[in-house]
Amino acid sequence: xxxxxPTTTAQRTxxxxxxGVGRPAVAKDDTWITTGRAxxxxxxxxxxxxxxxxxxxxxxxxxxxxxxxxxxxxEIERLRAGPDFPEALRRSVHAVGTAExxxxxxxxxxxxxxxxxxxxxxxxxxxxxxxxxxxxLYLADELRLFGDxxxxxxxLTGRTPEGLRGLLxxxxxxxxxxxxSRHLGFLLREAADPWARAGAVASFLDPLHVAxxxxxxxxxxxxxxxxxxxxxxxxxxxxxxxIAADLMTARDPDEIAWLRADLAxxxxxxxxxxxxxxxxxxxxFPSHRTASESEPPASRRPVLAPPPGRPAAPARPDTxxxxxxxxxxxxxxxxxxxxxxxxxxP
Numbered sequence: 001x002x003x004x005x006p007t008t009t010a011q012r013t014x015x016x017x018x019x020g021v022g023r024p025a026v027a028k029d030d031t032w033i034t035t036g037r038a039x040x041x042x043x044x045x046x047x048x049x050x051x052x053x054x055x056x057x058x059x060x061x062x063x064x065x066x067x068x069x070x071x072x073x074x075e076i077e078r079l080r081a082g083p084d085f086p087e088a089l090r091r092s093v094h095a096v097g098t099a100e101x102x103x104x105x106x107x108x109x110x111x112x113x114x115x116x117x118x119x120x121x122x123x124x125x126x127x128x129x130x131x132x133x134x135x136x137l138y139l140a141d142e143l144r145l146f147g148d149x150x151x152x153x154x155x156l157t158g159r160t161p162e163g164l165r166g167l168l169x170x171x172x173x174x175x176x177x178x179x180x181s182r183h184l185g186f187l188l189r190e191a192a193d194p195w196a197r198a199g200a201v202a203s204f205l206d207p208l209h210v211a212x213x214x215x216x217x218x219x220x221x222x223x224x225x226x227x228x229x230x231x232x233x234x235x236x237x238x239x240x241x242x243i244a245a246d247l248m249t250a251r252d253p254d255e256i257a258w259l260r261a262d263l264a265x266x267x268x269x270x271x272x273x274x275x276x277x278x279x280x281x282x283x284x285f286p287s288h289r290t291a292s293e294s295e296p297p298a299s300r301r302p303v304l305a306p307p308p309g310r311p312a313a314p315a316r317p318d319t320x321x322x323x324x325x326x327x328x329x330x331x332x333x334x335x336x337x338x339x340x341x342x343x344x345x346p
Contacts, residue, residue, distance in 0.1 A: 030073060031072065031073055032061075032070045033070065033071055034070060035053075035060065035069050035071060038058070041076055042058075042079060042086060042089065043086040043090070044086070044089070044093075051093045051124065052089065052092070052093045053069075053186075054124075054125075054186040055092075055093065055124070056189065057089065057093060058071065059071075059072070060190075062192060091141065092141060093139075094139070094140045095124055095125055095139055095140065096140050097136070097138075098112055098135075098136070100140075101138050101140075104140060104147065105146070105147045105156060107156050114160065114164075114168055115155065117173045117174065117175060118164055118167060118168065118172065118174065119175075119177075120146070120152075121138055121142070121143060121146055123136040123138055123178065123179045124137055124142075124182060125137040125231070126179060126247065127232065128232070128244075132239055132240060132243060134243065136175055136179070176251075177250075177251075179247070180204055180247075180250065180255075183231075183248070184200065184201065187200035187203065187228055188200050191226075193270070193273065194269040194273045194274075195222060195226055195270040195273075195274070197269075198214075198223050198266035198267050198270050199223050199224070199225065199226020199228070200226065200228060201262045201263045202223050202226070202227050202263055203227045203228040204248060204250050204259055205249070205250060205259050205260065205263065206249055206250075207224075209259075209260055210263065212260075213264050213267070214263065214267055216276070221276075222276035222277065223263075223267065223276075229245075230244035230245050
């Protein structure tokens with residue numbers, strides 16, 4: 001077997017071997033590496049690596065196959081050249097649960113949970129324990145900053161302010177919503193084109209809402225192809241996956257309105273960028289927007305969600321309930337008109 005001399009350039013190292021049996025040479029490209037290898041070379045556990053990617057600490061690019069990501073060798077060298085590597089990188093992605101988070105702030109676990117439910121500390125990830133209970137995780141660095149801020153001192157000691165106690169009594173829990181807002185930001189940063197961004201937003205909406213916004217079935221199918229599954233992996237019909245899917249689906253009316261508006265806007269952009277694939281001769285559906293879909297996009301709102309207490313969204317004029325009410329009002333008006341004509345009294 002003959003062996004060729006390796007060729008080295010500034011950006012690529014390729015070593016080719018002749019198979020000797022008529023097959024083309026096999027080349028090893030070290031410009032890009034897999035995410036698993038990148039985690040090992042950076043000294044991170046896989047959960048730490050994934051969190052670092054979501055937070056933008058590590059830049060990745062789409063791989064050669066769908067749903068695959070890869071890391072440039074230059075990115076690994078950039079991180080290795082940073083100060084206090086690898087400890088500084090590990091600290092930046094250190095996530096803690098309720099007990100450790102309460103200890104960092106010097107408060108009881110119950111108070112820490114109340115702060116999280118009010119949206120004052122924002123989770124960065126979650127996992128399910130063996131009892132399938134949701135365990136929220138928070139960045140230790142963010143908790144330290146929160147505790148060091150003098151404006152938050154009153155929240156860490158003494159009685160909870162009356163207004164906040166009222167919200168807690170109403171059952172407020174902004175942890176899922178704030179996590180969704182944060183995770184949506186990651187998916188939008190990772191998306192490669194407008195259709196992928198539309199699919200990222202659609203990932204947080206019930207399929208019925210997606211169908212109401214994206215009326216064209218071919219465009220809707222294309223958007224759904226970019227929908228992202230909740231983190232955690234596993235079979236999609238497992239109990240854990242169903243819990244994760246529920247956490248990833250928007251529930252508050254105003255949050256749904258924001259996402260619908262974003263989805264409509266992104267589909268408009270994607271349509272102009274590149275039409276969705278469709279059979280030849282088929283015509284696109286007309287695009288219709290509701291009042292809720294003309295709201296400002298969700299990407300402009302802060303991570304910390306506002307407390308509830310908002311009025312319910314008005315019924316859409318094309319819903320069955322709204323149509324029934326309109327018919328009843330029309331019948332009532334005609335009955336009153338006949339009464340006035342027959343009696344002469346209103």
